[in-house]
Amino acid sequence: MVVYLPLALVWAAFTLHLAGERRVAVVRRRPRDRQARWRACSFYAGLLTIVIALASPIDSLAQKLFWVHMIQHVLLLTIAAPLIVLGAPWMSIWRPLPLDVRRRMARTVAWSPWLAPVRAAGRALGRPLGAWLAFSIDLVLWHIPAAYDLTLNHVWVHAFEHITFLLFGMLLWAQVLDSPPLRPHLRPDQRVYYIISAAVVGWLLSLVLAFAPRPLYPVYAHIANRPGGISALVDQQLAAGVMLGPGSLTMTVFVFFGLYRWLESPDDDAQAGSELRRRSAAGGVP
DSSP states (O other), X not given: OTTTHHHHHHHHHHHHHHHHHHHHHHHHTSOOOHHHHHHHHHHHHHHHHHHHHHSSHHHHHXXXXXXXXXXXXXXXXXXXXXXXXXXXXXHHHHTTSOHHHHHHHHHHHHHOXXXXXXXXXXXXXXXXXXXXXXXXXXXXXHTXXXXXXXXXXXXXXXXXHHHHHHHHHHHHHTTTSOBTTBOOOSXXXXXXXXXXXXXXXXXXXXXXXXXXXXOSOHHHHTOSXXXXXXXXXXXXXXXXXXXXTXXXXXXXXXXXXXXXXXXXXXXXXXXXXXXXXXXXHTTSOO
16 A cells, blocks of 8 residues: 555646646636746656656665665655755645635634644744754654664655655755745855755765765665675665765756856846946936
């Protein structure tokens, strides 16, 4: 049952999003614009990445090879999460639900005293610091040997690990990527520093794995017939390389793109001065 749960959730999200997009096209009596189609493709690519990570041979090999398991985590944290955030699927998934259901859900979430802790947690996690702490602490905790081995021995714990990776990954990326109606509160330069600081946590973890003198995870260390015939220590070092290299690729691309956008755009003072000179030349300012 757990094996098919990711497929069921992905299929539900895909179906609701497709229905929501069609409803908007019918109401407006014209196809969605280019940006909306681009965002929809980004969302669908994110869903496909989840399927590849959790319902493909990668998932079965992850039980025997640490470095393949790390690829699974990289796909969720640095590929699926930003693609879904870029896709901004929130309103399209919400629209197909019946109006009465939407109203009841909205009132319950907004006013129920039982959900007050959930609302407080949501406000905290929606801020840059809260999202960063959740992402970083979650990443570190799941790579503690006892917790990691627990995920490999209990399928539901493993599923919960993947859910938290995807959820906190989306919270992190939502702080730096536009995802209407959500908007980042950080300036362009702050977004670059923010992603670098998040990447540092993964870099430190990868260095611990790479330079450990012995295998840190008993489940992998005790595998007798490891695919490829590599040792447990080499397997761990390959996992460190996956985290350090491919695991940082998306963040590195974002940093360089963010620096380019930041350096290319004039600062506020320059924009204000240009507007003042334009109005003065037109006679609007004495």
